[in-house]
Amino acid sequence: MGVLSGYRVLDCSIAMAGPFAAQRLGDLGADVIKVEPVTGEWQRHTAAGGARGNRINVSFLSLNRNKRSLAVDLKSDEGKEILRDLVSSADVFLQNYRPGVAERLGVDYDTLSRINPKLVYVSMSGYGEDGPYRDRPGQDLVLQGMSGAMLSAGREGEPPNAAGQYLVDAVTAYTAFEGVLAALLHRERTGEGQRVDVNMLDAITTLQMQELSVFTVAGKPQTRSAEPHAHVYIRSPYGAFATSDGFIILAFPPLKRLGEVIGEPSFLEMNEEVDGWSRRDEIFAKTREKLKDRTSAEWLAAFSEADIWAGPVYGYADLVDDPQIRHNGTFVEYEHPTEGRVKTPGFPFRMSKTPAEVYKGAPVTGEDTRQILADIGYGADRIEDLLERKVIAEEQP
Numbered sequence: 001m002g003v004l005s006g007y008r009v010l011d012c013s014i015a016m017a018g019p020f021a022a023q024r025l026g027d028l029g030a031d032v033i034k035v036e037p038v039t040g041e042w043q044r045h046t047a048a049g050g051a052r053g054n055r056i057n058v059s060f061l062s063l064n065r066n067k068r069s070l071a072v073d074l075k076s077d078e079g080k081e082i083l084r085d086l087v088s089s090a091d092v093f094l095q096n097y098r099p100g101v102a103e104r105l106g107v108d109y110d111t112l113s114r115i116n117p118k119l120v121y122v123s124m125s126g127y128g129e130d131g132p133y134r135d136r137p138g139q140d141l142v143l144q145g146m147s148g149a150m151l152s153a154g155r156e157g158e159p160p161n162a163a164g165q166y167l168v169d170a171v172t173a174y175t176a177f178e179g180v181l182a183a184l185l186h187r188e189r190t191g192e193g194q195r196v197d198v199n200m201l202d203a204i205t206t207l208q209m210q211e212l213s214v215f216t217v218a219g220k221p222q223t224r225s226a227e228p229h230a231h232v233y234i235r236s237p238y239g240a241f242a243t244s245d246g247f248i249i250l251a252f253p254p255l256k257r258l259g260e261v262i263g264e265p266s267f268l269e270m271n272e273e274v275d276g277w278s279r280r281d282e283i284f285a286k287t288r289e290k291l292k293d294r295t296s297a298e299w300l301a302a303f304s305e306a307d308i309w310a311g312p313v314y315g316y317a318d319l320v321d322d323p324q325i326r327h328n329g330t331f332v333e334y335e336h337p338t339e340g341r342v343k344t345p346g347f348p349f350r351m352s353k354t355p356a357e358v359y360k361g362a363p364v365t366g367e368d369t370r371q372i373l374a375d376i377g378y379g380a381d382r383i384e385d386l387l388e389r390k391v392i393a394e395e396q397p
Contacts, residue, residue, distance in 0.1 A: 002029020071366025
C-alpha cells in the first residue's frame with residue numbers, strides 16, 4: 001500500500017490536531033485504528049461550520065479517512081484490557097487526553113511501554129505535560145493569541161485578526177506527524193521505542209523561527225503601523241490592497257519599479273531598504289490610493305510584466321477551480337458509503353515509489369470493531385458477548 005504499510009497506529013485522540021496527525025500516517029499506508037467511545041468520538045457530534053453529513057459530519061469526515069474504527073468503553077475493565085491487547089501489536093500510540101487521564105485509564109507511557117517496549121508513544125497537549133499552564137485548555141484561537149503572531153500584522157491600536165484557518169491545530173498535527181516518523185526511524189536503527197511529547201504552544205512558537213529570531217537576536221520590537229501592513233518585519237508596501245473590482249496581494253516590490261508602474265513619482269528616488277522601513281505608512285497609503293484606479297486583472301498583468309511580486313486574493317471557490325490546483329491534483333475525490341461523492345484536500349507531498357492514497361473513507365462508529373478484535377485473536381463468541389454487554393459497539397455503513 002504505502003510507505004508505512006505494516007505499521008499499526010492506535011489513535012486515541014479527539015478534535016483536530018491528533019486525528020489530523022494520525023490521518024497523515026494513514027495516508028501513507030499505516031493501519032490506523034481509531035479508538036473511540038461506544039457513542040463515537042467528540043468530533044462526530046460537533047460539526048465545524050455547521051456542515052452535517054448523512055451519518056458522518058464533514059468535520060469528522062475530513063480528519064479520519066484511512067482509519068478503522070474500534071468503539072470500546074475504556075472506562076470498563078474489559079475495555080482497558082482490549083486496548084492493552086491492541087498495544088501488544090501496535091507501533092504507535094497517539095493520545096491527547098487531558099492531564100492525568102492517561103494515568104487514570106492505565107494507558108500512560110510507563111504502563112504501555114512495559115507491555116510493548118518498542119512502542120512509539122505520542123502525547124499531545126496544549127501547553128506541556130507539566131508546568132504552570134498544564135491544566136489550561138489548549139484551544140486554537142487561545143494559542144494564536146498567546147503565540148505573539150497576531151501582533152505582527154494589522155493596524156496599530158486595532159484588535160488583531162486571527163488566522164483564517166485552525167492554524168495552531170494544523171501546525172501541531174504536523175509536528176506530531178514529524179515526531180512519529182523520526183521516532184520510527186530511531187526504532188528501525190536501534191529497536192527502541194520512546195515517548196514523543198508535542199504541545200501546541202511550542203509548535204506555534206517554533207513555527208515562527210525567523211520572526212522570533214529577529215526579536216531575540218536582533219532586538220527588533222514588534223511595532224505595528226497606522227496602515228494595515230501585513231507583517232511588522234517586512235518593509236512596505238506589503239499586504240492586501242483594494243482594486244477597482246476586488247483585492248490583490250503586493251509583496252515588497254522595488255520602490256522605483258513600483259513607482260513607474262503605478263505612476264507614483266515620489267517612489268522613484270526612494271531606497272526601499274531605508275525608506276521602506278522609515279516611511280512605511282506613507283508608502284503603504286500612496287500605494288493603496290493608486291491601486292484603486294484599475295481592475296485586479298489589469299494590475300496583476302502590469303506587475304507581472306514588471307517582475308513585481310503580486311497575486312490574487314482568492315476565496316475557496318477560486319482556489320478549488322485554480323488551474324494549478326487542478327494540475328497538481330491537490331484535491332482528491334472518492335466514493336464514501338454513507339456520504340456519497342467526497343472531495344477534500346489530498347496530500348501535501350508526493351512520493352515516486354510509495355504515494356499516499358485514500359484507501360478508506362472515515363468510518364462510522366465502530367465500523368471495524370469486530371475485525372480489529374479478530375485480528376488480535378478474539379474469538380467470535382467473545383466478540384458477541386462484549387457487544388451484548390456494550391463493552392464494545394459496532395455500526396455498519
